[in-house]
Amino acid sequence: SLLLAGNILGPAGVKEIATSELESNETLEHLALGEPKRQRPNYVTTEGLQALLLSLARNARRKIASLELSCTALRADAGKALADFLETDSVLTSLDVSGNCFTSEGISTLLPACAKLKRLDIAETSCRGELIHAKLCDLLQKTEALAELSIAFNLLEPRPLRRIARALSSCAPLLTLNMASTGMETEGVIALADGLVNSQVSNLRDLDISENNISEIEAAVHVAKIIAQTKLQSLRLNRNPLGDAGVCELADALGSEPCPPLHSLELGSCRVAHLGASMMFMALRENPMLLTLRLSDNLLDDMLDITLIEALHHIQQLHLDSNRLSHRKLSKIAELCARNRHRVRTKEPRALGKQIKSLLPQEAMLKQHKLQAAKDSAEVFVRVSAQSIAGEELRQLRLGMMKSAKQTEQKIATLEATLLQRRDYLDSIKDALAETARACEIEIAEKTEVLMQKENQLSDLQARVTDLEAQLARRRAQHPKLLAEIREEISAALPKTEELKAQEEEMRRELKALQDKSLIGFKP
Numbered sequence: 001s002l003l004l005a006g007n008i009l010g011p012a013g014v015k016e017i018a019t020s021e022l023e024s025n026e027t028l029e030h031l032a033l034g035e036p037k038r039q040r041p042n043y044v045t046t047e048g049l050q051a052l053l054l055s056l057a058r059n060a061r062r063k064i065a066s067l068e069l070s071c072t073a074l075r076a077d078a079g080k081a082l083a084d085f086l087e088t089d090s091v092l093t094s095l096d097v098s099g100n101c102f103t104s105e106g107i108s109t110l111l112p113a114c115a116k117l118k119r120l121d122i123a124e125t126s127c128r129g130e131l132i133h134a135k136l137c138d139l140l141q142k143t144e145a146l147a148e149l150s151i152a153f154n155l156l157e158p159r160p161l162r163r164i165a166r167a168l169s170s171c172a173p174l175l176t177l178n179m180a181s182t183g184m185e186t187e188g189v190i191a192l193a194d195g196l197v198n199s200q201v202s203n204l205r206d207l208d209i210s211e212n213n214i215s216e217i218e219a220a221v222h223v224a225k226i227i228a229q230t231k232l233q234s235l236r237l238n239r240n241p242l243g244d245a246g247v248c249e250l251a252d253a254l255g256s257e258p259c260p261p262l263h264s265l266e267l268g269s270c271r272v273a274h275l276g277a278s279m280m281f282m283a284l285r286e287n288p289m290l291l292t293l294r295l296s297d298n299l300l301d302d303m304l305d306i307t308l309i310e311a312l313h314h315i316q317q318l319h320l321d322s323n324r325l326s327h328r329k330l331s332k333i334a335e336l337c338a339r340n341r342h343r344v345r346t347k348e349p350r351a352l353g354k355q356i357k358s359l360l361p362q363e364a365m366l367k368q369h370k371l372q373a374a375k376d377s378a379e380v381f382v383r384v385s386a387q388s389i390a391g392e393e394l395r396q397l398r399l400g401m402m403k404s405a406k407q408t409e410q411k412i413a414t415l416e417a418t419l420l421q422r423r424d425y426l427d428s429i430k431d432a433l434a435e436t437a438r439a440c441e442i443e444i445a446e447k448t449e450v451l452m453q454k455e456n457q458l459s460d461l462q463a464r465v466t467d468l469e470a471q472l473a474r475r476r477a478q479h480p481k482l483l484a485e486i487r488e489e490i491s492a493a494l495p496k497t498e499e500l501k502a503q504e505e506e507m508r509r510e511l512k513a514l515q516d517k518s519l520i521g522f523k524p
Contacts (some may be wrong), residue, residue, distance in 0.1 A: 001030035005068075006040045009033070014048035018055035026061045032068040036099055036124075044072035046081060053085040056092075065091055070121070071099035079106030086113035098123035098150065104131035111135040119148040123178065129156030129164065137167035146171065150178035152208065158187035169195030169202050176206040180236070184212040186219040193222035197229045205231065210238040210266070220246030224253035227260050238268040238294070247276030254290060255283030266294040268319075273299040281308035288314045297322035302329060309333055316341045444514045451507045458500050465493065 004017070014033070022028075033042050033052075044052070049069070056062060079102055086092065095117055102110070102125040112135060114120050133156075139146070156164065161184060168177065184192070189209070196202055207226070214223070220242055226232060227250065242250075247267065254260060272280075277300055284290055293315060301324035309318065318337050320330060472486040 001032070002028055003032045003035075005032055005035040005042065005070075007042060008040050009042040009044065009048075011043070011045050011048035011051070014042075014044050015051040018052045022052070022055040022062070022064075023059050025059065026063060029063050030066040030068075031064055034068055034070040034072040034096075034099070036070050041071045041073070044069065044074065046075060046078045049074060049078050050081050053081060057085060057089070062091060066094035066119075067092060068096040069100065070096050074100035074102065074106075076101075076103045076106035076109075078102065079109035083110050083113040086110075086116070090116065093117055093145070094119040096121040097125065098152075099125075101126050104128050107132050108135045111139045114139055114146070115143045116145055117143075118145050120146060121148075121150040121178075122154070123150045123180075124153035127154050129154070129160035129182075133160035133164050137163055140164075140167040140171040140174070143171065143173065145173055147173050148176040149174060151182060152178045152180040154182055156182040156184070156188070158183075158185060158191070161188040162191040165191040165195040168192070168204075169199035172201040172203060174202070174204060177204060178208040179212070180208045180238075181211040182209075184209060184214070186214070186216045188212070189214055189219040190222050193226050196232075197225050203231060206234040207232055208236040210236050210240065212240060214240040214242060215246070217245050217249065220249040224249045227262055228253040228256050231261055233261055234264040235262060236266040237270060238266050240270055242267070242270045242272070242276075244273050244276035244279075246270070247272050248279045251276075251279040251283035254280070254287050259287055259289050262290055264292040264294075265290060267298070268294050268296040268322075269298065270295075271299060274301075274303055274305075277304060278308055281312060284315065285311050285313075291315065292317040292319075294319040295323070296320065299323070300325055302326050304329070306332060309336055312336070313340060313343070316344065440514055440517060444511065447507065447511055447514065451504070451511065454500065454504060454507065458497075458504065461493075461497060461500065465490070465497070468493075 007013075009017075022031075033044055049072075056064060074097060078097075078100070082095070082097070086095075093116070095114070096119075097110070098121045102122070104127040107122055107125055107127040108131065110122075111132065136151070156179075161182070165188070168174065179192075182188070189212070192209075196204060209223075214220070214237065223235075223237065223246075227235065240246075247270065250265075250267075254262065254265075272295055277295060277298070280293070280295075284293070291314065294317075296319050300320060304325065306329060309315075312318075316337055318333055320333060468486060468490060472490065
């Protein structure tokens with residue numbers, strides 16, 4: 001860390017530091033060139049800032065993650081230089097430009113480039129809410145890293161503040177918010193409270209809304225809602241004229257159930273009198289969460305009932321300075337707070353000692369359980385190993401069965417295909433046999449008809465032979481010469497008869513063969 005604030009450095013000095021040191025430095029993580037309200041501020045100006053950023057950009061191995069430029073005479077044109085640097089830089093996570101007259105123009109230029117920052121301080125930069133609220137809302141909606149934001153001492157005005165409040169309530173990474181002296185008044189407080197109370201993602205832990213002229217009871221009611229219904233742990237309301245009525249509303253919130261998680265509450269210069277302080281002290285008697293309460297510079301005097309403070313067993317810091325309280329009472333209050341702090345410091349070790357003693361038997365039991373657990377783990381490991389082996393064997397068996405089933409299916413498919421082929425072949429043979437049978441029947445019928453014709457012819461010839469023999473006998477008796485001629489004719493007809501008989505026998509044999517072939521019997 002390097003702190004150079006309050007040295008009246010000008011642009012030339014900043015340039016020399018940037019070129020001689022920052023271009024080669026690999027260890028520096030935090031650089032502070034300015035601090036708020038310094039009596040001898042540095043006059044860095046835009047010229048010096050540009051030289052500084054150029055040197056940082058040239059150093060690829062630098063580690064500077066935090067840069068403080070508070071009250072360094074920067075103007076609106078510095079916003080462009082910072083924005084250009086942040087667009088390409090991935091190392092810088094914290095930037096403080098508070099106390100510089102950036103105006104709304106410079107801040108509007110800077111905000112879009114700040115999405116990677118974890119901390120941004122633009123307090124007291126002479127910007128106005130109606131001119132920067134659009135850029136600020138875009139930043140709050142896009143950022144995934146911004147955890148701390150300060151826009152204090154800038155006039156935000158109630159109307160643009162409503163939109164800013166909605167954006168703040170939707171910014172999940174935001175943990176710390178400083179809106180002191182931003183002209184919120186009652187309308188702004190209501191808008192902020194509604195946004196935070198109704199938000200499902202807000203994780204805000206630290207809120208500063210000091211010096212915002214919060215005086216109406218309605219505003220105090222909404223601040224009480226923020227305390228009771230959010231995760232806020234620290235709230236600063238200094239220099240707001242809340243009065244006793246407003247503080248009573250806050251006391252009701254702190255005394256509600258369940259107990260709010262607020263750890264620190266600052267009510268300095270809030271015109272709190274005895275009634276408001278008494279109500280606050282009575283509400284805090286049963287509140288173990290609030291540890292720090294600041295009531296400095298209010299309207300309290302020695303009429304304050306000290307017994308109410310004595311009943312506070314959890315308060316560790318109670319600031320009542322700048323009131324009209326006697327030194328004796330202030331000393332008494334300081335002693336009471338010291339007693340509470342001592343009780344907390346000693347109570348925790350005692351509680352831890354008791355807890356350790358109560359845990360010793362449990363530790364012995366835990367060792368036994370660990371030994372048993374180790375045995376069980378070993379047994380489980382053996383069983384798991386056996387299960388794994390059995391599972392592997394089962395897997396191999398299933399693979400073998402699947403392989404066998406696949407082979408069987410292939411064989412069945414082959415046999416079915418062969419069977420189908422043979423069935424087709426049998427059907428074709430049956431068709432061929434039927435066709436052959438029909439052809440044979442037709443041929444047998446034809447041969448039978450021819451045979452019958454031949455038989456008829458033979459019968460006719462036999463009849464003619466008989467007739468001729470009869471005629472031969474008659475003529476032999478009548479005409480020997482004619483007989484001789486007839487004998488010659490008979491002799492000539494006999495070879496034809498033998499030939500016809502041979503044809504008949506041949507046809508009978510063919511008919512028999514056809515009958516045997518077709519397995520069909522025919523009667524002659």
